[in-house]
Amino acid sequence: MKHLFLLLTLTLVAPLATFAQDVDFAKLLAQVDKATDFDDVDCSAVVQLKKTDPENGNSDETFAIFRRDAKSTFTILQLSPEAKKGTGYLKTGDELYTYDPTSRKFSFTSMKDSFSGSDARNSDMEKSTLAEDYQVTGSTSGTLGKFDVWILELEAVNTGVTYAKQKLWVNKANNTALKAEESSPTGRLLRTSLFPSYAKVGTKLIATRKIYVDALVTGKRTEMTISDASVKTLSDEIFTKAFLEKATN
């Protein structure tokens, strides 16, 4: 009877135990990307950036962001503060330009550069490409607060990404990233990113709050709040240099 109970238990538990190994994590990573991309529609929103810097002081900035993920392009226009109003970002293909309304000039910049001097990177403003850039080297199942999550160890498959290693907490319920610890090639933690809330826009999800914490400078962090998200079709003109030039005239 004892053996029969053990056999029964094993029969019931074994499939659950092997479940973790059966998960296709590469596919999961693609699903994480897919959950928040807007491949079939345009997306626009207002982004509020709250920078906390114990050394250089705190500041608040507001931006309007326009994304067209189908063409890997985005336009960002700074709305406040007044001194930086009109500063623009335009990504077309692999190239990212910043626009300075004072000199009325565009400069070529990198997606890996800091976004407006914050802890966010320019690359954080476009769609997620985790599946393309990383491979899963380890995984465990766990919880993050009240959420059941997959904790994935990621390593970059090319040197073109900002962070060589990541530890990613993925919500099992909807395949959204809740937290990421981003590290150097030697494994030193450089930044912790938190995505505590998402909202549904059309059929897609968008992180409405993102917190980037500098792991090297104590107390330095950036909080991003996304509001007024919309999936209305945007004019092609928005994704041109002329739009940024006209926006300040």
Add this chain to the structure above:
Amino acid sequence: MNLIALAFRNLVRQKRRTSLLAAAVALGFAAVALLVGLTGGMAAGLKENMSRVHGGHVFIKAEVWNANGKIVSALTPSAELEAAVATQGDLVKSFHRRSTVETTLIFGSKSSQTRLIGLEWEREADVRDGLTATAGTLPSSLGLGQVVLNSSTATRLGVQPGDSLLLKFTTLDGQQSVLDVTVAAVAQSAANGLFGSDSYLSLAQAGQMLGLEEGQFQALNLTLNDLNQQTQVAASLEQTLAAVATVKLRRDTVSEGGEVRWSGPRYSVSILDDFLSMFTSLFSTIQSLSLVIFFVLMAVIVLGISNTFRMILRERTVEIGTLRAIGLRKKGILIVFLAEAAAVLALGLVGGALLAVLVGALLSLGTFDLGNALGIFLSQGKLRFVPDLSQVLVAAVLIFAAGLVAAWRPARTAANLLPADALRSRS
């Protein structure tokens, strides 16, 4: 009648007036010569310091497309490069390999954006000579994990030699990374962090941080025997390299992304004068100011001489009448007046030159604090006096000529006096 002796006697007769007039000319000329000399010294100091900051006079760099399809700065030693440098022969005094890493230095809750120059510390005596250790002693060699920080950065972060710092940097691929380093020494240079180019680490460390391959670096800096040969050497290098590789010529405008792909390295050559262009407007302003000062001083000198000789004319009217009555011609009177003016001017110019040299030499003796932006114009903390002799000579000739012109009118009036009228003026 010995007219020159007569003129000399007249000058000696009024020693005080002659001395004052000559002193006025001397002061004016000394001011101009000093301005020219000190501006020249500042320009020389600037070139010397900028050469030290940038590690040479002519700079060869190369860009290559990396595996991620990005253009990165990396120079691989090659036969073509060696041959190009060799063709310059004796024009090149020495060459140095360098790489540059843009970093954020983090110490506790403080951070500082700092450019670290990767160099062969042991080979770059010029760099070491241009530094003054303000904390610790300058190391004889710079190993992996060691940095020499400029004093302004060290002060901002509050670090001392022996402290550990965290360096946050970006590899050539754009990947974020960090490295723990130790401060080997804190030093001050004439640049005083002005160009963010006086904090150093080893070339090997910089290469590792940037992700360069073994033996690669970012720039080959050539120091020339004659600084004035930079344009010629750069043009020759461009020509030699262009025959065997892709070269981005100095006259080419900077493209705004969207580069056409090329294979292998694309060389570029720049010169020290390219970096000095930012100071061109400063020196133009100083030169314009010098010109204004020169003309003001010249006007004062001309006015002084003109008035003095009018006074002399009034005082000597009877004497002129007597001289004319005993047979001295008009021309003789003119010569006496102009000889007096010439003697005063010559005396003033010689005195002014001596005064300028003396003050210039005294200023050169003093050592000034490097801890300000003006330090870039000093040579080893000293203000040099390097007058452009042609400019000084032109100024002297102009002052001399203007002085003679100023004396001409009273001299001519004196010469045209009728002896009878002149003698009657006694009453």
